[in-house]
Amino acid sequence: RIPVIIDCDPGVDDTAALLLACQMPELDIRAVTTVAGNVGLDKTTANAKRVRRVIGADFPIYRGADKPMFRELHTAAEFHGADGFGGVELPIPDDVLPEEKAWDAIYRIAKELNGELVLIAVGPMTNVGIALAKYKELPKLIKKIVIMGGAAIGGNVTPAAEFNIYVDPEAADMMFCSGIPVHMCGLDVTMKAYATKDELEEIAAFGTPQAKLFHDVLQKGLEKYIGWGRAGVALHDPAAVLYTVYPEMFTAEEAGVRVETKGPLTVGKTVTDLYSDKQFDDHNAFVVTNVDREAFIGKIKELIKKY
Numbered sequence: 001r002i003p004v005i006i007d008c009d010p011g012v013d014d015t016a017a018l019l020l021a022c023q024m025p026e027l028d029i030r031a032v033t034t035v036a037g038n039v040g041l042d043k044t045t046a047n048a049k050r051v052r053r054v055i056g057a058d059f060p061i062y063r064g065a066d067k068p069m070f071r072e073l074h075t076a077a078e079f080h081g082a083d084g085f086g087g088v089e090l091p092i093p094d095d096v097l098p099e100e101k102a103w104d105a106i107y108r109i110a111k112e113l114n115g116e117l118v119l120i121a122v123g124p125m126t127n128v129g130i131a132l133a134k135y136k137e138l139p140k141l142i143k144k145i146v147i148m149g150g151a152a153i154g155g156n157v158t159p160a161a162e163f164n165i166y167v168d169p170e171a172a173d174m175m176f177c178s179g180i181p182v183h184m185c186g187l188d189v190t191m192k193a194y195a196t197k198d199e200l201e202e203i204a205a206f207g208t209p210q211a212k213l214f215h216d217v218l219q220k221g222l223e224k225y226i227g228w229g230r231a232g233v234a235l236h237d238p239a240a241v242l243y244t245v246y247p248e249m250f251t252a253e254e255a256g257v258r259v260e261t262k263g264p265l266t267v268g269k270t271v272t273d274l275y276s277d278k279q280f281d282d283h284n285a286f287v288v289t290n291v292d293r294e295a296f297i298g299k300i301k302e303l304i305k306k307y
């Protein structure tokens, strides 16, 4: 099994990603770490507890950063809802969480696993950046990082920047420069990894609380995407989780990637050297560009049906 930590900011598609990850026998979820992003840290952490309760899972949850490394927090509450849970109302479990911080847990677990840990990061990269700044030997201890973030082309917060990278570009650039191979599931692929209204209804009809949550949490987002003329709601964070386990469903290309941290028009852009091979000496990343959507949705249905 692949030992993973899922670093996230639930978040409606983060919630979908956690529901899926917990049904993958190939994954050994060592921890879920939370970060401020879609909404503030108290809310993303509360939502992680809500999802864990609905799943009946027992992964530990560690709180991480409540703001980006060098900036104020920019949220996406207009998309994810004020509470970050897509307007779904569920009690917040009063589970007490460990005192250990996300970055300390990442380092400790990475050390315990002796280089085998795969980090899946689907929120702003702040916890990863802090862990790298604090623990110089961390790059040697992580096998790879799979992120939802960035885009070779385009952006969703600005024309140049995707949300997770835009929120904390300095942390993201530290990650790309760390020497750990980064697999970038950015908008290039995640906009193609969508679910239609009918597909979500088919999932809801499975009738379990988990299938219902998968459907309900994505409804407001679905309405928005339909309003923008799209065929369905983009399953950004699920794409990163499925890519980790089923890479054969995806197309990826080796490339150099750095993050712009200064340009007024381009801050947060993942500058991707797909064709020039000139500017960056290193191919530090795999840029995921395409997905077999039929296989992707088929697998999602199969996984949620297991509840």
Ligand code: BDR
Residues within 6 Å of the ligand: 011, 012, 013, 014, 038, 076, 122, 123, 148, 156, 162, 163, 164, 236, 237
């Ligand atoms: C990413 O930003 C967040 O709003 C989503 O949860 C996803 O991780 C998409 O740009």
Ligand code: CA
Residues within 6 Å of the ligand: 008, 009, 010, 011, 013, 014, 038, 122, 123, 237
């Ligand atoms: Ca997210």
